[in-house]
Amino acid sequence: MSHVEGNPEVDIAQARKRLDELDRQIVRMLKERVSFSALVQSARISDGGCRTDNQRENVVVRRYHQRLGPAGRDIALSLLRLCRGRDPVPAFGCGASPARRAFLGPAASVSQRAAELLAPRAGQELVPLDTLDDVVSEVVDGRADEAVLPLENSLSGPVHDSIRALVACDEVCVTAQLRLPVDWVLAAAPGTHLADVDTVASHPHALAQTRKWLGALLPRTATTSASSSSSASAAGLLAPDAAYEAAVCTRRAAEHYRLSVLATPDTSQVPVTRFALVRPAAELPAPSGDDVTSLAVTVPTRSLTDVVECLARNRAEVLGLHTLPAGKARHLLWLDCRGHAADPRLVRTWVELSAPCDQLRMIGTYPVAGLSG
Numbered sequence: 001m002s003h004v005e006g007n008p009e010v011d012i013a014q015a016r017k018r019l020d021e022l023d024r025q026i027v028r029m030l031k032e033r034v035s036f037s038a039l040v041q042s043a044r045i046s047d048g049g050c051r052t053d054n055q056r057e058n059v060v061v062r063r064y065h066q067r068l069g070p071a072g073r074d075i076a077l078s079l080l081r082l083c084r085g086r087d088p089v090p091a092f093g094c095g096a097s098p099a100r101r102a103f104l105g106p107a108a109s110v111s112q113r114a115a116e117l118l119a120p121r122a123g124q125e126l127v128p129l130d131t132l133d134d135v136v137s138e139v140v141d142g143r144a145d146e147a148v149l150p151l152e153n154s155l156s157g158p159v160h161d162s163i164r165a166l167v168a169c170d171e172v173c174v175t176a177q178l179r180l181p182v183d184w185v186l187a188a189a190p191g192t193h194l195a196d197v198d199t200v201a202s203h204p205h206a207l208a209q210t211r212k213w214l215g216a217l218l219p220r221t222a223t224t225s226a227s228s229s230s231s232a233s234a235a236g237l238l239a240p241d242a243a244y245e246a247a248v249c250t251r252r253a254a255e256h257y258r259l260s261v262l263a264t265p266d267t268s269q270v271p272v273t274r275f276a277l278v279r280p281a282a283e284l285p286a287p288s289g290d291d292v293t294s295l296a297v298t299v300p301t302r303s304l305t306d307v308v309e310c311l312a313r314n315r316a317e318v319l320g321l322h323t324l325p326a327g328k329a330r331h332l333l334w335l336d337c338r339g340h341a342a343d344p345r346l347v348r349t350w351v352e353l354s355a356p357c358d359q360l361r362m363i364g365t366y367p368v369a370g371l372s373g
């Protein structure tokens, strides 16, 4: 029996709709609180202090207790626990837990090269996975202690799947970057000639980076993004029912899968892919002296100007910016700003960005220089 007068079913349904919306807002605010709390904690740790501050925690607990009573106290204690970060990651590399670094496979992929170059620790196993979501989940679920993800390419732009996977998941952060030139070739099963090629397969980014060259080389040939990565397309050439005769893959993949190289692009415009090393978000790395911080925000289209003004007002040095669609009249912005996440200027920018933006996430803070392949 409902106690609501009038049309009880409609009223209850509407109230529940509002409750669901409020829950979404609370979770959104909690996530933002986790990010800001992490900032203060990491600033204190890099100053030689400790993660927690009991006096300050008492202020927070008292505030909730005064307004909400004993349940408020419990909420504040849970909140502080949430903001202290996830439980310590198991000690990878010791005892039964092997140190593992996940990347987008299969073997001989561009990501494998990146995973090898981003200084793996001695004994760390490199683990090829099928999708970028799988690569991130491997760290979130504690099966790997690190992951390597392509973020953007100098010719084909941002890798949306990586960016969305990182934005969706609070449990990981970027701690290092690598810029890797990619040496594409056109490969085919031994015995195949250029004239036999009707369809070329690869990852959409590889096809975009080589489109002009392929268009000039094989003007009447179709392309297909048949698989999750360029090296998966290369491996697929050996299947008896392959729906394409050639693939764009790295020279290493062609050698690994014993394919013939039919052609190589000229080297005047070598594409360079920027990779991120991802770890559990337990702790921000200490400042290196010249860092970049990646932020992701969602913003209504009408407030984009406010974001630009906020960045200019705070003299934020924007090193990179990508916009991705985020639903009707909304954008997801990925911003790379010079400075460590705990730099006062960056903290101020970030606080002010919370006016025009409604979801803020600090994706990582890491040295600008990075490594290069």
Ligand SMILES: C=C(O[C@@H]1C=C(C(=O)O)C=C[C@H]1O)C(=O)O
Pocket: 036, 037, 038, 040, 041, 051, 052, 053, 054, 056, 057, 060, 079, 080, 083, 084
């Ligand atoms: C964020 C801080 O660091 C820790 C986290 C707190 C919080 O999430 O509110 C409060 C006190 C500290 O234990 C801080 O000192 O303000």
